[in-house]
Amino acid sequence: MHYLLELVGSSIVGSFVFLMILQLNTMILESNTTMGIEKITQSNMTTLVEEIEYDFRKIGYGATGQKILTADTTSIFYLCDIDLNGNVDTVGYTTSDTTVAVFSPNPKDILLYRFVNGVPITMTNNMGVTDFILLYYTENGTQTNNPADVRYIKFMLSLESQFAYGEEYSASYIERTIQPNNLR
Amino acid sequence: MFLTIGAMTLLSVFLISANRMILDNKMVAAESEYIISAISIGQTLIDEVKTKEFDEAVVGGGTIESIPELSLTLGPEGAEVIEFPDTSSTHAYLSKTLYDDVDDYNGYFRIVNTKRAEQYKVYAIVDYVKASDPDMIIGARTLCKKISLVIKSPYITQIPSVKLSYAFTY
Numbered sequence: 001m002h003y004l005l006e007l008v009g010s011s012i013v014g015s016f017v018f019l020m021i022l023q024l025n026t027m028i029l030e031s032n033t034t035m036g037i038e039k040i041t042q043s044n045m046t047t048l049v050e051e052i053e054y055d056f057r058k059i060g061y062g063a064t065g066q067k068i069l070t071a072d073t074t075s076i077f078y079l080c081d082i083d084l085n086g087n088v089d090t091v092g093y094t095t096s097d098t099t100v101a102v103f104s105p106n107p108k109d110i111l112l113y114r115f116v117n118g119v120p121i122t123m124t125n126n127m128g129v130t131d132f133i134l135l136y137y138t139e140n141g142t143q144t145n146n147p148a149d150v151r152y153i154k155f156m157l158s159l160e161s162q163f164a165y166g167e168e169y170s171a172s173y174i175e176r177t178i179q180p181n182n183l184r
Numbered sequence: 185m186f187l188t189i190g191a192m193t194l195l196s197v198f199l200i201s202a203n204r205m206i207l208d209n210k211m212v213a214a215e216s217e218y219i220i221s222a223i224s225i226g227q228t229l230i231d232e233v234k235t236k237e238f239d240e241a242v243v244g245g246g247t248i249e250s251i252p253e254l255s256l257t258l259g260p261e262g263a264e265v266i267e268f269p270d271t272s273s274t275h276a277y278l279s280k281t282l283y284d285d286v287d288d289y290n291g292y293f294r295i296v297n298t299k300r301a302e303q304y305k306v307y308a309i310v311d312y313v314k315a316s317d318p319d320m321i322i323g324a325r326t327l328c329k330k331i332s333l334v335i336k337s338p339y340i341t342q343i344p345s346v347k348l349s350y351a352f353t354y
Binding site for chain 1: 213
């Protein structure tokens with residue numbers, strides 16, 4: 001009887017230990033997966049920001065007269081010699097709505113389009129942009145919507161992972177203010 | 185009996201350290217977003233400084249013919265007074281309109297709040313540096329000024345601060 005009790009007791013303790021190890025293993029797997037997803041999201045963010053920064057810094061380069069053609073909170077079109085070939089191009093950024101990114105399981109993501117001379121280039125097939133907001137400021141920091149008065153451009157970019165772990169999407173947000181040299 | 189207690193203690197130590205490692209990993213992943221934001225905030229300030237003149241002596245279209253014409257002390261002049269921290273919810277920082285040359289930003293302090301994190305503290309220092317080696321700070325005046333930014337956030341704990349610098353030449 002004594003040995004039987006010891007056997008049952010040790011089996012129960014052993015089962016708990018086994019469950020703890022299983023739980024730990026699950027936590028490590030979850031941590032690795034979420035870390036991987038977050039890394040992809042943040043990597044997408046930095047890549048996208050670099051590209052937008054490069055383009056926005058070029059606003060007005062090589063152009064005369066009014067450099068920004070249209071400016072609102074979700075899109076901007078401006079003139080610049082983006083490919084440095086001596087010809088002034090029309091470059092623009094605009095977004096789609098959430099129904100266009102059908103290939104992504106994330107219901108909130110949208111597409112960010114970059115136009116060069118009217119030809120749209122989808123920048124974010126798999127980047128998970130969920131929000132792209134543009135704000136414009138005059139020289140003294142007053143917000144404006146008049147393209148002729150714009151000196152600073154602030155963009156706010158939100159990204160989410162395409163895939164969720166459980167119910168949670170990994171999110172990343174950045175805001176950046178750029179003063180293009182040719183708008184000074 | 186002692187063998188069992190020993191084994192359980194070892195297992196507990198292992199579980200606790202594994203748990204700590206997972207938490208640390210999550211912390212690093214979360215903080216990297218705030219670090220990226222801090223870099224962006226620093227670059228925004230550098231962009232602003234880039235729009236200013238190199239020195240007070242050239243504000244309004246003047247030129248510098250010789251080194252002694254440069255500002256002797258680095259910092260804002262006359263009416264360029266800002267009560268620190270310079271902060272704005274609408275991006276209308278006072279430095280944009282009050283400061284007109286690079287070294288006005290020496291000692292500048294700005295607090296930036298974003299949608300995801302607030303209280304980014306940005307400190308700026310401007311020094312004269314050697315043009316051929318911008319890391320070398322020189323006490324005398326030169327035709328190269330370097331702005332060094334230190335950005336701190338209550339959400340960044342893994343590193344003491346984010347540091348950025350940019351050298352301006354005349």
